[in-house]
Amino acid sequence: MEFDEWEPVYEAVLADFGYDRTGDERARDVLAELLPPGFEAALPTFGSDSETVAVAGAGPSLEDDLALVEGADAVFAASTAADRLFDRGIAVDCVVTDLDKHPETIEAVTHGGTSAAVHAHGDNIDLIREHVPECDADRLIPTTQAAPVGPVRNFGGFTDGDRAAFLADHLGADALVFPGWDFDDSSVDSEKARKLRWAERLLYWLERRRGDRFALLDGRRSGIDPTGLPME
Numbered sequence: 001m002e003f004d005e006w007e008p009v010y011e012a013v014l015a016d017f018g019y020d021r022t023g024d025e026r027a028r029d030v031l032a033e034l035l036p037p038g039f040e041a042a043l044p045t046f047g048s049d050s051e052t053v054a055v056a057g058a059g060p061s062l063e064d065d066l067a068l069v070e071g072a073d074a075v076f077a078a079s080t081a082a083d084r085l086f087d088r089g090i091a092v093d094c095v096v097t098d099l100d101k102h103p104e105t106i107e108a109v110t111h112g113g114t115s116a117a118v119h120a121h122g123d124n125i126d127l128i129r130e131h132v133p134e135c136d137a138d139r140l141i142p143t144t145q146a147a148p149v150g151p152v153r154n155f156g157g158f159t160d161g162d163r164a165a166f167l168a169d170h171l172g173a174d175a176l177v178f179p180g181w182d183f184d185d186s187s188v189d190s191e192k193a194r195k196l197r198w199a200e201r202l203l204y205w206l207e208r209r210r211g212d213r214f215a216l217l218d219g220r221r222s223g224i225d226p227t228g229l230p231m232e
Helices: 003-017 021-034 062-070 081-087 103-111 125-134 160-170 190-210
Strands: 052-056 074-078 094-097 115-120 140-144 175-177
Touching: 003 190, 021 115, 021 125, 021 140, 052 062, 052 081, 052 160, 062 081, 074 081, 074 160, 081 103, 094 103, 094 160, 103 115, 103 125, 115 125, 115 160, 140 160, 160 175, 160 190
Parallel strands: 052 074, 052 175, 074 094, 094 115, 115 140
Antiparallel strands: none
């Protein structure tokens, strides 16, 4: 994902939520400053061209979808989906997080050898300052939704879940499956519901970029608003 392709989508997200771009850029720069000199992220690698990656969401259905997780070649977990999988003894290859719910978990898993894609945005600067220095830098993948700078990368995506999917795509995953995704979760607040709508739209864009069809979008595509997405 080149930033010039992502930027119009990013601007649409900012406009929809009223977010301040300068806040994202400030958080990105703080994250970059906390990384060791000469830092370069060690990205997960796949063993073959036929890898299936389970992009695990933290929705209520995760425990019902464990067969999808166990049948995958690699697991990229969004936020606290990782904690729930770890609790069941299921290995996770990469946790994608903005540190808002489980920063101590991220510190621990990086020291245990699991990669963590830690995302900087305007609302989590304090968390970045507190917890990134406590992580094993060799397992960090620093990310931003603004323009990438130095070692801080932008693979595309907005929420932890769809960022995990864009990261897996960037790394060459042959197939993506989506356990624990609940776009219509009635237990979430209105802002989270709006974020889920964006996650759905972004996955719709991603499947089109891949020439793919994600099963979790079956029966939903006709209701997805493509406004703001470069669909051609």
